[in-house]
Amino acid sequence: MAAQSTIEQRERPASPSGPTSTARRPAGAGTTVARFVRKTWRPAAVLVAIFVVWWAVTAANLVKPYLVPSPGRTLDVVLAQSGYFAHHTWITSYETVLGFAIAIAVGVLSAVVMVYSPTIEKSLYPLLLFAQVIPKIAIAPLFIVWLGFGLTPKIVVAVLMAFFPIVISTVTGLKSIDPEMLQLSATMGAGPAQTFRKIRFPAALPHLFAGLKVAATMAVTGAVVGEFVGANEGLGYVILQANGNLDTPMLFAGLLIMSLLGVVLFVVVELLEYFVLPWHASRRTDAVTTSL
Amino acid sequence: MTSMTVGNTAMQRPTDATATGAAVDIDQVAVRFHTKKKDVTALTDVSLRIEPGEFVSIVGASGCGKSTLLKLVSGLLRPSSGQVRLHGEEVRGPRRDIGYVFQRAALLEWRTARRNILIQAEMRRMPKTQARQRVEELIAMTGLTGFEDAYPNELSGGMQQRVALCRALLHRPPVLLMDEPFGALDALTREQMNVELRRIWRETGTTVLLVTHSIAEAVYLADRVIVMTPRPGTVAEVINVDLPVERDYGQTMAAPEFARATGRIRDLLGATTTAE
Numbered sequence: 041m042a043a044q045s046t047i048e049q050r051e052r053p054a055s056p057s058g059p060t061s062t063a064r065r066p067a068g069a070g071t072t073v074a075r076f077v078r079k080t081w082r083p084a085a086v087l088v089a090i091f092v093v094w095w096a097v098t099a100a101n102l103v104k105p106y107l108v109p110s111p112g113r114t115l116d117v118v119l120a121q122s123g124y125f126a127h128h129t130w131i132t133s134y135e136t137v138l139g140f141a142i143a144i145a146v147g148v149l150s151a152v153v154m155v156y157s158p159t160i161e162k163s164l165y166p167l168l169l170f171a172q173v174i175p176k177i178a179i180a181p182l183f184i185v186w187l188g189f190g191l192t193p194k195i196v197v198a199v200l201m202a203f204f205p206i207v208i209s210t211v212t213g214l215k216s217i218d219p220e221m222l223q224l225s226a227t228m229g230a231g232p233a234q235t236f237r238k239i240r241f242p243a244a245l246p247h248l249f250a251g252l253k254v255a256a257t258m259a260v261t262g263a264v265v266g267e268f269v270g271a272n273e274g275l276g277y278v279i280l281q282a283n284g285n286l287d288t289p290m291l292f293a294g295l296l297i298m299s300l301l302g303v304v305l306f307v308v309v310e311l312l313e314y315f316v317l318p319w320h321a322s323r324r325t326d327a328v329t330t331s332l
Numbered sequence: 333m334t335s336m337t338v339g340n341t342a343m344q345r346p347t348d349a350t351a352t353g354a355a356v357d358i359d360q361v362a363v364r365f366h367t368k369k370k371d372v373t374a375l376t377d378v379s380l381r382i383e384p385g386e387f388v389s390i391v392g393a394s395g396c397g398k399s400t401l402l403k404l405v406s407g408l409l410r411p412s413s414g415q416v417r418l419h420g421e422e423v424r425g426p427r428r429d430i431g432y433v434f435q436r437a438a439l440l441e442w443r444t445a446r447r448n449i450l451i452q453a454e455m456r457r458m459p460k461t462q463a464r465q466r467v468e469e470l471i472a473m474t475g476l477t478g479f480e481d482a483y484p485n486e487l488s489g490g491m492q493q494r495v496a497l498c499r500a501l502l503h504r505p506p507v508l509l510m511d512e513p514f515g516a517l518d519a520l521t522r523e524q525m526n527v528e529l530r531r532i533w534r535e536t537g538t539t540v541l542l543v544t545h546s547i548a549e550a551v552y553l554a555d556r557v558i559v560m561t562p563r564p565g566t567v568a569e570v571i572n573v574d575l576p577v578e579r580d581y582g583q584t585m586a587a588p589e590f591a592r593a594t595g596r597i598r599d600l601l602g603a604t605t606t607a608e
């Protein structure tokens with residue numbers, strides 16, 4: 041079977057000349073995808089099961105259709121108004137991705153500055169925490185007042201939501217470096233920039249990616265929260281409209297697409313992690329396979 | 333540069349390398365650490381002179397300042413008083429003309445063995461072809477052949493330390509500092525590494541300062557063993573090891589001189605630990 045052969049490939053020693061070696065080469069692109077599929081079929085199955093239950097509940101008329109529409113009706117709504125949904129999905133995606141990108145840039149940069157300057161870290165941390173604990177739904181109207189009715193305030197809320205996990209994870213990652221590694225770097229005559237580029241930043245990447253995954257889902261929430269407060273487009277707007285009209289199929293459709301958006305962004309980050317950190321991902325998968 | 337003068341002088345007899353200027357000269361050094369809770373005197377009144385090409389082991393109770401001593405020599409730490417000189421030059425900051433090996437191999441997980449060794453060359457901006465050639469040389473010398481493309485998590489502890497050793501030797505440092513490099517290895521691998529280190533030292537002719545907790549390791553490898561007192565650390569005694577340059581492991585273990593040296597060290601360490 042296909043799965044069988046990939047396992048064999050993975051466990052073949054990389055160095056035939058080393059008899060005691062358990063060495064494996066990092067997986068190429070092909071095995072990485074295969075591994076990803078192997079890892080995701082279970083959650084996918086659970087998802088399918090949920091849809092089946094949803095379908096069964098509505099098909100058996102256990103709840104009123106105006107409370108919970110059937111999967112079929114929800115899909116019909118999406119297909120019937122595909123242009124409408126495409127537009128609003130595009131708007132929310134745009135806000136989310138842009139907000140996420142800005143959060144990464146600002147988050148990583150602040151983390152680096154904070155790690156290298158304890159003074160800045162001490163002065164910035166309270167501000168950061170404040171920005172995190174303040175309820176975004178409460179501060180969003182202010183952004184509308186300041187930045188107008190367009191997409192900017194939504195992007196700002198998305199940035200605010202996604203920023204925090206990125207900063208925290210990057211700071212943790214940059215600080216997790218073995219101090220002996222830094223001392224070693226000093227004896228190699230490396231300057232701070234070289235040490236950062238070749239040692240400290242790569243070492244922080246696993247932490248950074250953990251933060252990015254959380255941040256990806258937060259960015260979607262941020263964009264929708266922004267839309268809730270005041271918008272005439274985007275999935276948040278679609279849901280508000282549907283809610284006002286008691287149009288549950290439309291509401292369900294909006295919710296599903298929104299969740300899908302978060303999942304897609306999350307998966308993109310995870311895939312990126314597989315490609316950027318093969319050394320890290322492979323070790324993790326090994327842990328999973330041995331526990332099976 | 334001095335680092336280039338030390339070649340692979342295979343038959344160099346370090347014991348003959350007499351006072352032509354010390355490789356390492358530690359003069360009346362003291363180190364005090366000031367922490368929030370208390371001040372710690374790690375080293376007091378340490379004076380040492382290590383000749384070029386010499387192999388010196390350092391033993392002593394935990395916390396007596398052995399690591400601190402190596403950090404002084406490398407310039408990672410400044411003495412509170414006294415002076416440290418490397419090849420006659422006062423150590424004022426991190427030195428590039430040393431090689432360092434720690435107990436944990438401290439390898440970069442995302443780099444293969446070969447590229448972990450090459451980091452030394454990259455940081456120093458050494459010419460690529462020259463560095464590549466040197467890496468292959470070291471891989472062959474340390475028995476890493478066949479493992480060049482393995483990642484650290486795919487290597488055994490012994491193999492990881494070989495990589496760390498190659499990295500430390502890449503730029504042909506005149507002085508090699510080793511801080512309990514084999515402390516995490518099993519007894520058998522450790523013996524094997526001892527034999528290899530002895531051979532590598534003879535091939536490279538570098539001066540070695542080795543911190544260890546193993547008395548046998550200290551004596552088997554060294555020309556001299558420095559026994560330190562517990563904190564605040566200072567030199568309790570310097571043991572000259574009168575063993576032949578050619579040291580077969582089994583024969584050395586059985587040699588009367590080996591028994592004498594290890595016995596003396598054990599007495600000193602025992603005496604100092606009970607006094608604590």
Ligand SMILES: Nc1ncnc2c1ncn2[C@@H]1O[C@H](COP(=O)(O)OP(=O)(O)O)[C@@H](O)[C@H]1O
Nearest residue numbers: 365367372374393394395396397398399400401
């Ligand atoms: N950076 C530091 N700050 C404070 N105390 C330190 C520091 N480094 C070492 N010490 C103290 O100095 C003493 C000697 O440490 P060390 O040289 O690591 O000992 P050894 O390597 O012999 O076990 C210990 O008591 C240790 O706690």
Ligand SMILES: [Mg+2]
Nearest residue numbers: 398399400511
């Ligand atoms: Mg130590």
